[in-house]
Amino acid sequence: MAGDKVSFTVNEGEIFGFIGPNGAGKTTTIKTLLGLLFPTSGKAEVLGKPAGDIQAKQRISYLPESPYFYEHMTGAEVLDFYCRLFKMNAATRRKRVPELLEQVGLSRDGQRALRQYSKGMLQRIGIAQALINEPDLLFFDEPTSGLDPIAHKDIQDLILSQRKQGKTVFLSSHQLSDVENVCDRVAIINRGELVKMGSMDELLHAGRTIITVSHPGSDLVAKVQPLSEHISQDGEFTKFYTQTEENVHKIIDAVRGQATLVSVVPQRQTLEDLFVEIVREGRH
Amino acid sequence: MIIWAIARTTVGDALRKKILQVFIVVAIGLIVLSLSFSQTLSFSSQRGASSDFMLLKSFGLGMMALAGIFISLILGVTLIPQEFERRTIYTILAKPVKRYEFITGKFLGAILTLGIATGLMGITFILTIVIKAIGAQQLSASPTLGQMLGSTTEKVAIFDWNMVWGVILVYLQFMVLSSIVLLFSLIFTQTVNFFMGAAVYAVGFMSTVVISLGGAEGANVALQLFYKTISYVLPRFDQFNIPNQLLHPETQVTNMGAYTGMMALYGLLYTLLALVAAILIFERKEV
Structure with a gap:
């Protein structure tokens, strides 16, 4: 083979x-x-x-x-x-x-x-x-x-x-x-x-950005949800995960004045992440 | 230069194999022991010194042949497969080494190793006979002691060139056998190769019987053809054992030097054919 x-x-x-x-x-x-x-x-x-x-x-x-x-x-x-x-x-x-x-x-x-x-x-x-x-x-x-x-x-x-x-x-x-x-x-x-x-x-450039917001209201979450590929809750913080730079700016604009923006962290994918992803995809 | 480098390394590697060392040491020990063994015979029998010498020579050559056959089989069987197991073959063939250079170098290393083993056993064998001959001459110079011990006063030459021809012939069959086993090692597994090699030697050793079966009257034609093919294809190992009077008491060769030369030619030709076949197979073998 x-x-x-x-x-x-x-x-x-x-x-x-x-x-x-x-x-x-x-x-x-x-x-x-x-x-x-x-x-x-x-x-x-x-x-x-x-x-x-x-x-x-x-x-x-x-x-x-x-x-x-x-x-x-x-x-x-x-x-x-x-x-x-x-x-x-x-x-x-x-x-x-x-x-x-x-x-x-x-x-x-x-x-x-x-x-x-x-x-x-x-x-x-x-x-x-x-x-x-x-x-x-x-x-x-x-x-x-x-x-x-x-x-x-x-x-x-x-x-x-x-x-x-x-x-x-x-x-x-x-x-x-x-x-x-x-x-x-x-x-x-x-x-x-x-x-x-x-x-x-x-x-590896196609990494995600994690935008952490403190106490976002439900309206804000609903507004940002279409721009995020994934949302997670960590105590009082809500994390919005997005892939594109454009969405990062849109989320920051949406948060401004509505909640406290805690951090914006671009995440670079490691080769290991990519490798595991590819191998797992290959198994399906 | 490349072939020689591979051959040298093969010799160094092979001579460190414990099993080969054991076979060489046991064979040398038995040859030396045969000195006391034949002295007992000489003093207790009335058959004469020359027949004792014949027995001693046959025994020595037989020991050498037996040890050498095992050494040839073990060496030939492991020669190439071990390179795969240890992965040394990958670093060697990744260098500018042609495949025929690798096989030729390995084979040259094997026959040099066999040459060293045969040389050690052969020197021991010849020295044993010379020592025995000197002893027999001293015995014949003192007839009273000889008669007292019941031995004859028959004169025996101290050095007989036939011993040297005998050792060379024994070595030639090792060379032929190892070339066949090397060829088989590219096709069969090590265990199968060992038994195939032993079978080829056994059948080749009985080539006279095989030839007679091939010409037997009233026998099945297919069987006759089979025996004939075998007798033509397999090397005639029995012909290398002519000096061994225990195996061939009926054969008398008048010029052993010429006979050895002829057998050397036969052995070299057979070896060359087996080596060329091995090279052709190895050229297309994936490693």
Whole structure:
């Protein structure tokens, strides 16, 4: 089922979030773009080349979810192995491996066997192997899953630093706050179908405004009701919820002189709200 | 360079498998133990030193073959599936690595591992025979002691090149078997593959019987065709065991060097075919 109506373009230099519930087809899409899976129909291109093209792979990298490596090797040996896959000569490898260990904060642990590494350290090695070729496009699948707050923050910073260097990041994650914080654009996939895509502002700007009024009379409530999408009572306060700016002004005008206006709070919808809404809609 | 990098990593990974280490150590232990086993035979029988040597060589080669077959099966069965289980395959194939480079590297790593295992067992085997031969020569130099112990004074060469050819032939069958199991691992599950591999070896080991069944007079034509097809398709593992006199007492090969060369060619060709088939399947396999 995974990925039967998925069509999108990722722009150069952006962090593109790719989110969806479990089984929505996120990893399938990534694997298709990497040439690990083959599309039964349609077309997948990466950096202008067909998915899986060896030349394109010189310029991309991939960090799978919970990556595992050969446990008997040390961190430095694993990176040396991955450097060899890029046909780097011995001199380049000797220079590049310590640089990578430094970049991911593992300089002091490079000579330890991976079986002694914590989950966070393994994830850092995973990121280091993804940075070997200084890729133009990075695919990160759940890069922060199961990490402690420090490692989580470090990896988030590392992703942001890639954008500063002009790299493109394709980020698939369940950590919606991460996606909201770092991504420029987001695509939401559900049941193998792309259901929403846009910049963070485009997707989340349609927030509601809550106008709180103290002791409104029944006449006022009746007058404002058509302008509100929802009204709630909280003790002596009545809250009017509305979507449009025009209605906000109309409600404020109506309240003026009739009751006490306590607050006007624009509410920005979070990515999590949007995600839950979309997934729930998809179930009906 | 890529193929070599993958092969090197595969060797390092494979040699750390406990089960492989156990098979190698047990086989080496049994080969060493066969020294005392054949000494007992030599001193208690009147069959002569050469027949004891034949027995010792057959036993050693048999031990090597048995351990090596299990190592080939275990190694071949887990070679690719383990890469999926550990997800290492994703990071490797996401790099500029061609699929044939991955399969060839993994296979090269497997046969290098088998080479190391065979080398260790083979050196132990040859040393065992040499030690035994030196002992037998000392015995023949002292006829009184020999007669006292009831042994003959038959002269035995300290080093026999046929032992080396025997070890090489044993290794060649490991190579062929692991290429078949590697091919199967892209189609079947690990358990099915293990038994399929063992069955292929068993049938290939009995290829003479299968060929005779294929040519049996009065037999069902379909069955004859079936046996003939099997005898043509499956590798003839029994032909790699010619130096094992316990298995082939009737066969005498006059030039073992030339025979080994011919079997090496046969083994390499079969391995190449299996490897090409594996590459073709893997090219279109979704990972």
